[in-house]
Each structure stands twice: as structure tokens, then as C-alpha cells.
Amino acid sequence: GGFVDDGVTKVLYRLFQTDAQAAYGVTLLGGGFGRWDAAKQRIVVPGAASLQWDPSIDPGDASLVVDGTPYVWGCHAPIDFLASPCALGRLDGGELELYTKGDAWVAGADVADTSTMFESGPWISSVVAAPGAAFLHVYASGFGTTLETHSAARVVGPWSSGPTLAQCDLPSKDPHAFCAGPVVHTELMDPTRPGELVVSYGVGSTASQPTEPTEPGTLSTSIPRRS
Numbered sequence: 001g002g003f004v005d006d007g008v009t010k011v012l013y014r015l016f017q018t019d020a021q022a023a024y025g026v027t028l029l030g031g032g033f034g035r036w037d038a039a040k041q042r043i044v045v046p047g048a049a050s051l052q053w054d055p056s057i058d059p060g061d062a063s064l065v066v067d068g069t070p071y072v073w074g075c076h077a078p079i080d081f082l083a084s085p086c087a088l089g090r091l092d093g094g095e096l097e098l099y100t101k102g103d104a105w106v107a108g109a110d111v112a113d114t115s116t117m118f119e120s121g122p123w124i125s126s127v128v129a130a131p132g133a134a135f136l137h138v139y140a141s142g143f144g145t146t147l148e149t150h151s152a153a154r155v156v157g158p159w160s161s162g163p164t165l166a167q168c169d170l171p172s173k174d175p176h177a178f179c180a181g182p183v184v185h186t187e188l189m190d191p192t193r194p195g196e197l198v199v200s201y202g203v204g205s206t207a208s209q210p211t212e213p214t215e216p217g218t219l220s221t222s223i224p225r226r227s
Contacts, residue, residue, distance in 0.1 A: 002036065003065045005091065009036035012060045012072060013045050014123075028055045052096065056111045059089045059096065061120060062127045062137070064155075071155055072096075073127060075120045076111055082142030083121060087114035088156065099156055118150040118159040124181035130197070136184075138165060138199060143178045143206060145170060147199060168201060176207035 002011040010033040016026040032052030034045040053059065059074030075086040088099040097105040100113045118137055125139035130151075137150040137159065149162035168179035182201040189198050 003063050003070050005065075005070050009038075010034070010070070011036060011043050012063055013043070014058070014060050015045070015048060015051060017048075028058070030054045031058060031060045057087055057089075057098065057114065059087065059098075061086060061123065062125050064127045064129070064135075066129075066155055071127075073117065073120075073125075075122075075125075079142075080119070082144070083119040085116040086118055086120050087111065088117050103156075115156075117152075117157055118161075121180060124183065126182055126184040126199075128184045128186055128197075136162075138182050138184055138197070140168070140179050140182055140201065142180075144168075144180075145178055147179070147182050147201070165197070166199070168203070170203060171205075174205050174207060177203060177205045179203055 002009055004010075012031065013034045014031040015029045017029055019025065019027040029048055030051035030053055032046060032050065034043045036042075037044050055076075057074045057076050059072040061075045062073045064071050070091040072089045072091075073086050074089065075084040077084065089096050090099075090105065091097075092105070092107075095107050097107045098109040098114050099117075100106050100109050101115045102113075103115070106113070120137070120139040121141045121144060125137060127135060127137050130136040134153045135151065135155060137152075139148055139150075140146070141148065145168050147165040147168065149165050150159045151162045152159040170177040170179060179201045180203075182199050185198045185200060189196065
């Protein structure tokens, strides 16, 4: 996720270290904010010595600027049936504050004290402002095949589960294929079609040898409406 803060484009990042003993071959060290270097056309990411947070809360899943304030969501342990609880943070004067169970913003709050906004699948999801629901969260559960939603009238919630947004476009010959990491591209949306979202996502497979190449997918789909 990325946003503009005081004229600087900031991008959430996570830093991993190769670890042969880890289940997926890497260990998460933490994360922070990188910046977009327009001259070099790349994201500049600080090294391990400049991490802004450890993996306990990990606010790197989604971001959104509301009324000039950047908000970030971090989905953390424990995982409950392929989804994780997600905490909310905001940038206040460059410092990250977390929304706690006492409905207060606290810098350096422990993960156990944070209020859960919603649950999400691994690593990446999207929170956007959307017609019909002031804020919309689009995510995919772990190894899922659909894009799911939550909605809320306020950033701090309460968030409610919404209808399935769409079926992912997956390889037809691979029953083990799944989608992950949906990103809503507001910059690609047609202003004359406000009832649609443009969403990209990754495609993977749990098969040892996928029968078709797994490439990222993109779809345009209608925004779910609450009855």
C-alpha cells in the first residue's frame, strides 16, 4: 500500500531474512515505510537497522488516507482458520499510534491491547472509500478462491462482514489454484461507472506441479451492496 504524506509518497514494506529452518524459507524481521524515488523510478526501502516496527503487529496489509490522516492496518497472529485479526494504526506527526480496546490511540501499544477491526488473509488486502459503504475492505482468505468484503461507516468501525465480491479468475485445469493479496486500483476505476471496482490479485497453487502457469489476475467487479 502507498499514500502521499506531506508531499512524499510513502509505501508500506516488510523485510524478510532467508531462513532455511522456516516453513517458507524466510523469517519476517519487521517493516516500516519506504518512499517512492521519482527520479530513479523505484521504491527506496531502509535496511534492517531502520525498521519501524517488529512482526508482532505488522501494520503492512493496507493503507488509506482519510481527511489528511494516513491509516494503516496490520494483520497479526494468531491465525484462525486461514485468517488473522487486523489492528488499526495511524500516523500522527510521523509517529505510529495504534487503536486500542479502550477506544484510544496509543503509541507503542502491545498487540494484546489493540482492537481488532476485521480479519483478513495473508499479507495484503485493500481498504478503500466506496459508494454504498463509507469504507470497504477487500481480502482473500488463505488459499481461498473468492474475494470477500467487510464494510464500515467509520475507519475505527464497527466493521461488518459483507457479501462475496467475486470469484477469482483461476486456471481451469488446476483444482489446487488459489488467489491472494487483492489490491483495489481506484486510479483505474471509471468515474462513469461508480458501482464497479478494479481489483488485481496474485494467483498461486498448492500443487507440486501446476498444470497451467499461474499469473496475476485482474478483474472489474460490482461493489457489494448492503441490504
